[in-house]
Amino acid sequence: MLTTTFGALADPTRLAIVGRLSRGAATMGELAEPHRITPPAMTKHVRVLVDAGLVHRRRVGRTVVCTLRPEAISEVQQWLGDLTTYWNSTVDRLEELLREDGDGH
């Protein structure tokens, strides 16, 4: 569900995790390091991201390596595309927006 994806991104720690993972894979410890957060909290955050389909988790030795799953992101891109298509499709809409920006309250 798209709302699940947005929910996963609605937290500063998790948004930072996604940002970090966009630069490459990282272990739980590496992800936790810049956030002054306990291991259980990090486990929870990553689980939310995994449940939303944004992150892939796999065991490597005694560490757990996380990677980003671009598929989930492209779902958001799709939604954004559909959304903007609607209001760009009519000039009336644009005129309406301009008019409404004009008046004070």
Add this chain to the structure above:
Amino acid sequence: MLTTTFGALADPTRLAIVGRLSRGAATMGELAEPHRITPPAMTKHVRVLVDAGLVHRRRVGRTVVCTLRPEAISEVQQWLGDLTTYWNSTVDRLEELLREDGDGH
């Protein structure tokens, strides 16, 4: 804050409201109609969207007309753009993703 925007979109009712508003302005009553929800609940949902900068609310007679504010949406578009730029910038990254998709656990 971007997390506030995502938080506002992390609810099915509010996501539907945004979808509805992308087709044009609507009053609170019109927004509530398809959702079997009480007026106080709708007021709360719209406030969350207004606080996130996604929606503009103005009084027209005894109704309240809501419109979408594209600026907040474009902030999300910006973030998505930055994110995908990172992992598309290196071929190594793509290879890494393919390798990791390959193995089972």
Add this chain to the structure above:
DNA sequence: AGGACACTTCACCATTTGGTGAAGTATTGC
């Protein structure tokens, strides 16, 4: 003025969320 209409504000409630410390599990290295 007074009633109807379209919300909003005000408690209030149940559930979810983000956090913790303590205990448990899997893996590495001596």
Add this chain to the structure above:
DNA sequence: GCAATACTTCACCAAATGGTGAAGTGTCCT
């Protein structure tokens, strides 16, 4: 085997969230 490492699971807590009914506010209509 045993200690250390790297998490995870397990209660548990405080705060936020999404919902409600009841009462309040502003606007239109007669």
